[in-house]
Amino acid sequence: MKNNYLKAFGVFLLVVAIFLFTSALEYTREKEHQEQKLKESLSDIEDDIQTSIAYKIVAASGFKDYIGRNPTFDQEEFSDFGEETYGVGDDVMRNISFLTDTTITHTYPYEENKSGIGRDLAEIEAQKDWILYTKRTKETIFTAPVELVEGGTGFIVRIPVESDGDYLGQISMVFDYNKIIEYSGVKALSEDMYVTLVSKDGFKASDSVVWSNLDSETQVEDDEVDSVDIELYDSKLTIRAFPKEGFSGKSSLFYIIIATGALISSVSGFVSYELLSTNEMLRQNQKQLGEAQTKLMSKNEDLKEMVDKLESSEEHISFLAERDLLTNLFNRRKCSEDISYHIERDGKGSVILIDIDNFKNINDTLGHSYGDKVLKHLGNLLLSKIPHGSTAYRVGGDEFVVHMPSVIEYKEIKSCVDTVFKSFKMHNSIESIKNHITASVGVAIYPIDAITSEEVIMKADIAMYDAKKLGKNRCHYFSDDMMRSLDWKVNLESDLRDAVENGKFKLLYQPVIDAGEKRIAYFEALIRMANSDLSPAVFIGVAEEIGLIVPIGEWVVKEAIRQLLEWKEEGHDLKPVAINVSPLQIRQENFVEFLKEQIESSGIDPSLIEIEITETVLMENREENIRSLKAIRDLGMGIALDDFGTGYSSLSYLAYLPVTKVKLDKSIKDRFVNFEEAQVMEGIISICHGLKFKVVTEGVEDQEEYSQLLVQGTDYVQGYFFSKPLLPEDAVSFSIR
Template identity: 45%
Template sequence: MLAIKSSIIAIIMILLLLWVKNRNIIKPVNRLNKSINGIDIERHLGYRLPLTESDTFFGVASSINNILDKTSSYFYELKENQEKLQSSNEEISATYQQLAASEEELRAQYDEIQSYTEKLESLRQKYEIAIEGTNSAVWEFDMEDENIYFLEGFKNIIGRATKEKENIYTTLKKFLSLKDEEKLIKEIVKYIRGEKEEIHIQVKITDIFGNLKWLLIRGKGIFDSNNDIKLINGIVLDITSMKGQEEYISHIAYHDPLTGLPNRRKLMQKLEEDIVESNYGAVMLLDLDNFKGINDTLGHLYGDKVLKKIAEELENIKDEKVFVSRFGGDEFFILVQGEKDIDVIENYAKQIMNIFKNKIIIEGEETYLSCSMGITLYPFHSNEVSQLLMNADMAMYKVKNLGKNNYMFFKEEMTEKLQEKMKIEGILRNALKKEELKLLYQPQVCTFTGKIVGFEALLRLKNKHISPGQFIPVAEETGLIVEIGRWVTKESINQISKWKKKGLDIKPISINFSPKQLNDLNYIKFLENTLKEANVEAKYIEIEITESIFLEEKEKNIAFINKLKSLGIQILLDDFGTGYSSLNYLTFLPVDKIKLDKSLNDKFLEFENVKVIDSLIFLAKSLNLEVIAEGIEDVVQYKRLKAAGCHYIQGYLFSKPLEVEDAEKIYDDNFLDKISHDQL
């Protein structure tokens, strides 16, 4: 029992001890542990452990709080030092960055200086090359002591060394002529006075070898603080070679390459200068007669040699008053300068004409030439270059029209004729635009039946009293005949088409063909297309040509006519008997008919001369050619032509040229019925 009590007491004591232990040790330890876990210096630097004096671990908690106080103090001090350190680091970083930027800037400046150094070296080398390559020299003129310094290259120009410093006037006298010396001094003075922006002048010198050299001198001033010129720096450039090239180019520009004579440009320049300086003189235009025939028969190379020979002959009569030039082609202009005596001027003209009295022999070939020359005087006829050239041209063409191989002075009435020609040209151009051209139709009548066998289309101007004899030559000269020729061709073909549509018996229309139309390279194609569009057969178109077509480029023109014939076109030789060698032409020309000219009929249809006509008609028939006599106005002529066997008659005996409406009215008439049997 006692043992049980002792055990119970022991248990109670143990439990009591455990309670005391729990109260005084375990719970305080847990509280202390919890408090310690609440410490967070980073987030809550002011945190402290709660203190209870009765607490078993009061002393421990107090010690921990003391540690926390010191830690907090150290932390604040550390933070303050950290901020100071960070500030110092930032200052150091900024300083470093500044140093780095300065280093970069210094490096860039160094690179830039290095680049400038390289560029300066390159420029120095280029400068030396330029000085040597251009054969130039650098100079400097001191305004105070009037000394000139030659820095580079002058030795190469003059052929000897010079003093580095020398009085400018001594230098100028040494190398320049008096004229060029004065010219250069004037140039410098003008620059100093501000009259020029720079010194820029060309002068001539003679080097030690006696060679003439051209120098270009350029310079500009260096100004002091008072804006006064202190120094003048510049360059002397040897331009001798360039001057030679300029002279060569100028010679080419102002001279004819074939003859070496001054050309058109030089002539006009010379004439303009002489009109101002001399005030009077003469202009002569020389044009070779029939020179194209020489080119065509003997060749262009031979023709060129003839031109050179003529140029030499003209040069032989040249004196201080005479200026000879080649204007182009076979035209030469001669100026007689400063002369107003007509007899003297005419004497020069006669000397020129005498050149052509003798034969010209080139490569064994003998050639005879003639020329036509027009002469105009200044200021008597004009003071304008263009007008003087035109005057000489008009006078020259007047000589051509009168038979060539002569000279003539310009007359004012020639201008009136030129103005009339220009007026007619304007009318023709306007007529082409506004369809103011028309065709009249003159019947061609069979000599034996009296019936119309065809018509000749004759060009007229509507509402204008200008005859074909006036406007056709103008059309020829201006080239309008090409366009007019096409109009006549198309109008004639269209008229045949209209007659065809009316059911009339188609009669051919003959149209006149100018030599100028041979230059219309597309005419044959145009003719072919026009016939096709109008549905007209080529055999109803007859083309009248004259012998003049074959005077130049004979083979080429015959080939052209043969192309026309290949289309089926009939070819008539017009104005037969008025040309150069009509009978000879008949043996080779591709013609189908000949047309006896009115002048031939008037001359040889007289009773005593009628055998000439008989012979011509007989010859034509023997060559299988048909004959038309034009300009027949009386029955006597008709009867004689009929007796000679002439095929067709055209003329006022039967009908004048008619409007198309009137032509249609007599379309099927028999003209023999209109002539009395007594007359026949």
């Protein structure tokens, strides 16, 4: 019996030992299961972070190659690329920019980030090293994270761009730090885990904590921490995590084994229990194997989907690289490539550049959406009407190009242009609205006019602008005279900019005579370029075109006031000075405030300043310009209407203008001052007097004209008969005389 007891006790001990061993295995398995689950979560985060960034980088690869081939790309092309890149994958990108050398020259989205254009990032300490490292090594790098110039924190990918083997610049892709953290699942994992995201800076060989929910008081054992490294080019992110409650093997199964083992050891049923436990463990392992297999298949599907999307994106980027999205015509880049191709192979052809006349009016009156429909309509017309073998392109807002390879004969080119004009005239109804659509056309022929695509397009553009300048709705062929005229204009623009920057202007003062008393009433200030005989009638128009008329006009005001103060200090009897003002100055928001500031700061009597305007002030923004003129009058200044009798002159609009004088142009005087037409001149002067305006007659050249004008009732006269424009010191002498 004792032996049986010992055997039973031995069996008991054996069963207990078996179940203790089994419980230890379960403890270890459960702990390993928790660790494996954490590894899978970290692996998913690694995949999500890499995928979020990889989508965008692959999308940028095509444009990198495009820039290398076309280093003169413009902001519009870059915006098209940026918009497409934004649409690839998650919305984790904040902005994308192109740095020419180390300076931002292109950016998207443009409106939100245009203030950064022109900023040299090599001068920003936080980004300087990475910028120069990318430039020096020509390696794509990942920077994570950095403090951004525009505020906040982000991950930055820098992709060097080369042209003909030389460094050109770099594409900078800024990823939103918070969205990367959120979309990757780091925040979700932190609900049950302590998570730390550490950046390994390969360039500076240092670690820094990117994100963590671990407080400084929590103690962590190294063997409890699991981690995964995320390799991103020359940088590395490491995710470290461990359960907030620590890893534990005490699962429900663990407690069941302990209880069951105790029970079975008591009733000697260890064999049955051992079989059941073994079967249960086999089923659990099979389930885990099935889940692992399902997950693997899911990952394979995700990978296949990602590859399909990348291939689709690459095809779409290739399409965008050569197509205009609005009209579906080929774009300017494709136009340049095609012309270059034919120049290299066929050696001859013609380029027809078409610019829609007054297209801005369509946008302003019917809206940009309708304007887009007009452009689509015109694009379809070109596709259907141009000769076989020719290609149509949209190269700008309202500009199209027709390329006719191997065609240089005038007859064939004229036939194509005539067809375009006729089509635009006949097919001008869009959405039941009839439009008056005309175009100015320029033609250039290669290799006669040019031997490169850029040059032939430029010369077609010059011819087009020559056609537009001479009345629009016509076609001009490029000629060397146009180029000489353009060179002259470019040189004049350069001289004007130099004169503005270095103060190379001067004012002459022409007396305006009181007709009845034959004494000086006031002076008209007339601008001249120092050391140049060029007439203001020539350079003022150019200054208006290139935007220099405002600084020039401000200089005239300041100089006239300065001269009046100088005459006052010298003790001379002051006469008012009339200053010519461009409509572009009147349209400036701060022009009235500028005049007010000059009067107040100088202390000059505002009645000594008279503003001379022309009727073109009513051509655009009439109501706003009239309000500005009334504000100028309220400052105490006089206002005169200059060049009356030219252009669109009409007595009807005089009632709208707050003027006190009307200056009759020399052409009116020459036409009507003679005795045969004297009644017409008297009638004009009489009407002006009836409207309470004083009348100044310009261009008086002899005593006979003066005497006749005096009889006809003019109030003031001005012209070479009395005096040419004078230097300031000569004007003083003339006044005294």
